[in-house]
Amino acid sequence: MDITDFYDTFFEEADELLAEMETHLLDLDVDQPDQERLNAIFRAAHSIKGGAGTFGFEALQRTTHLLENLLDHARRGELQLRRDIVDTFLEAKDMLNDQLDAYRQGGEPDPEALERICETLRRLALEEIGDSADVDVSGATAPGASVAAPDPAPQAATPSPAGGRFKVALLGVADKDRNLLIEELGQLGDVEDQEGDVAEYRVTLNSSLSADDIEAVMCFIVEPEQLSIQALGAPDHGAAGQADGKNDGQADGAVEEKSAGQGQGAGAPEAAADAKAPAAQKKTTQSQAAGEFTSIRVPVSKVDQIINLVGELIITQSMLNQVAEDSDTVKDGALVTGLNLLQRTARDLQEAVMSVRMVPMDYVFSRFPRLVRDLAGKLGKDVELVTEGKSTELDKGLTERIIDPLTHLVRNSLDHGIETPDRREVAGKPRTGRLTLSAQHQGGNILIEVADDGGGLNRERILAKARSNGLAVSDTMGDDEVWQLIFAPGFSTAETVSDVSGRGVGMDVVKRNIQAMGGHVEILSKPGQGTTTRIVLPLTLAILDGMSIRVGREMFILPVSAVIESLQPRTDDLYSLAGGDTLLKVREDYLPVVAVHHAMDVAGAITDPTRAIAVIVQGEGRRYAVLVDDLVGQQQVVVKNLETNYRKVPGVSAATILGDGSVALILDVTDLHRLAQSKKDNRIFGTRSPLAEEVEPS
Incomplete structure (x- = not known):
């Protein structure tokens, strides 16, 4: 073997x-x-x-x-x-x-x-x-090492002799899995006999290996609770010798029972307790195991391959729908029924396959108790870590990439946010600070928050630092805009540089990484009460629900999760600002207008805003009015990484293939607004709006 x-x-x-x-x-x-x-x-x-x-x-x-x-x-x-x-x-x-x-x-x-x-x-x-513990793995004592008096109970670390006959019990293993496991046992020795049912299937094995070795191999194939090994006798060593040094709490040394999930060897008090457990209780445990341990390990690469194939299936299904709509076959009732069934099945298949890649946020959160403990001790702070929503699921590809940004945010909260115990006591707070990591689903997104009950962000200090760094700021900026300044490259308000923070790197990396995952970062802070950093991410990177929009002869996609509503602007609701920007009043809010044809240089588009459609979308905590020619409809689209296959395109987060085989760009609303702002022609409608009134947004 x-x-x-x-x-x-x-x-x-x-x-x-x-x-x-x-x-x-x-x-x-x-x-x-x-x-x-x-x-x-x-x-x-x-x-x-x-x-x-x-x-x-x-x-x-x-x-x-x-x-x-x-x-x-x-x-x-x-x-x-x-x-x-x-x-x-x-x-x-x-x-x-x-x-x-x-x-x-x-x-x-x-x-x-x-x-x-x-x-x-x-x-x-x-x-x-008083024990040097300097005993090597073979049992030999190192020269000059002192040895403690032998314990009356044999040590769990004592290896068992090799060779003998064993009764290996497989507990709660389904038939199809059991056959595979018996084949593996055959690789470890000779299978002499087998009998039993799903609850307990017993295999007699004659092997040159020890019970420890058999357990070590099998426990990496089955769950420990599904395996029990009994020594039936060792011709070379004798049954009593086999049991000696391994059996704790059994008077009869002729038989050794080794349950991989129950204490594991000598000196384990729970092993003795389990030996005395009523038969009914053991039967219940076996029955539970039969229903619980039915999972298999699959490499992530195989799951990714299936997801890619499902994506291609969805594209093919969209193409078939497009062909049917463009031809007379749309009148064929059987064909239409079949296509509708294919669409539903493809969607169900996609959701089922995507769920395989979903892992609980506990996979991410479990990495931080150690970080918080070590760093808080280094900084001389008392910090309690609280995690909420650990069962909330996220795509495994995103969980791997979110760890580094979250680490930066946690370190910042510990270093800059939470005060020392003495300062907290002076401020009337408990000496122990509180850091909360939480996750929850919100529509088609997952919301991850890092919140502390520290001193909060200092608006004046941030503005002063921004001015010294040459950033264009003003005292009239809203708090949300001021907080976003900390994501600027090289920005730090730390008074001293330490090995924890202060070099001005990290927060800009956080923002870039989150944006690369199709998400955005928001900050909420109150002086003296604490700061909350909120990360909004799509649930998965592979497939999303998109709103197809038409501008001129071009098709674009807006993520449905970003769309709030759509309306046709009225002349009375449009306001021009001195800098050339245009605002749309929606109820009591004034929203920046972003014309897609202007930002993306699309010819033949509607330039009169009162004839266009305004799609109200949200990105990075702000709302925008995106002007388009037409809303085509909602559909599932397969996300293709444009940067990997082509290059980074401003205003675009990814691309997809439509049913007619054409490529449509998936718009990044916030980046689209920045792109429009950078083209400071900024007469987005070809001519200056006739409205002379200039207003400041509320």
Whole structure:
């Protein structure tokens, strides 16, 4: 058997276990540690160590072995936890991540870093419990190392002898998956017998491997709760010897039961508890497992390929509809019915496939408790992190790209926003600041917010800094416009430059990255009360609902999520400003008018605004009146990246292919307004509007 076939699965599972370990470490109360959390942290280290030993990753196995010993002492109550000890565990977890990355890339971990973390763990064991913990993975004691008195209960880290017959139980595994797993067991030894049902299917295996090795391989194929291994006897070692050093709480050493998801070895109090659990309770657990663990792992590249094919299917369906509308076949009832059915099926297929790529925001939010803890400690601040809407789903491609912008915003809130405990106390606030990360769906978009209860933005300081940077500003600017100034390149109001912030880089990168994802950033702030940065993103990058508009002979697409309403302007509602700009009064608001034909240089378009249609749209927190010739209709469009396939086009976010095979540009409303402003002819209608009245927007 080529064991390298399991490498990718091991790396994925190990990443998940390390993430789980970090979460539990951050949530630990060092004064009253939760026993279940300690057990979960120990099990994560133990599982990684087992897999590392199976695959021959010696540095990873050595580090997890030392960490596992310390965690075992902690869960037994022999190691009194403190914040600095938890920090050491987190440092070890970071090193495990680095080692995994090295193995993933086909290399070896940094030997100096390995020795450094091992020495740190050994020193901690020696200082806190009088144990050097300097036992290598083979069980040999390092020269000169002191050894603690043997524990009456065998250690979980003790390896089991190899070879023997095992009863491997697959719990709650469907028939089609079970056959595959039995084939994999056949790669680990000889399958002698098999029987049972979905709730519990038992396989007798004669293998040269140990129970630990079998578990380590199988746990990267099935969930731990779906696997149980019993030693039936080892010809070379004897059944009693097989069980010795592994079975905790069983008087009979002839039979060893090893449940991958239950404590995992010696010294685990939960293992003994599970052994005494009523049969009815175990039956219930197995029944639940039968319905819960029915997922499979699929590479993202395969999902992307399916999404691309679905996109092509939607384009083909649009083409068929176009052909039917342009010919007499539209009178054929059967054909029309078939096309309508194809359209519904294609849409349902698209939604189903897109849902496969959707992942909960917890994937993103789970990265920040560690960042907040470390950075707040470095800055001397007490900060409570609150996350809301962790189950809100977002396209996986967007979650990967949103992490960096959110990291900048979180660091800014911690450094600039939330005050030190003493300053908060003087201001009548709790000494502990509050940072909130939230996510929610809003129409066809997802709304992500980073909010703090700090001092808020300083309007005067921002304006002063903007003037010193040569930006065109005025004291009459609205707060929203002033807040947007912090996104200018090189802009920073920090009094000193530190390794956290102050260099004026970051916020402009945040805005560019968000815009590249088809979203925008808004800022809300109140002096003394805090600041909220709001990111609005489309739910997915692949397909969107679009409003087809016609300007001259050209077709464009506006995202439906940005469209508020449409109307035909009246002469009395149009106002010209001194600078050549035109405003449209919509009820009590004055909206900037953006003529698409002017911004995009389209010939043959309607230039009289009273004959055109004004589509009221929203972008980056502002509303605009976009003038078009005609509204064609609403349809699903497949988003094609224009910058990748051609180049960046001002006023355009992407492109799509219409039913007749032509290419239509998807407009970026805010960038379209900037493009129109840059063409300061600015007589958008060919002639100056006859209205002489000049007004300032309210």
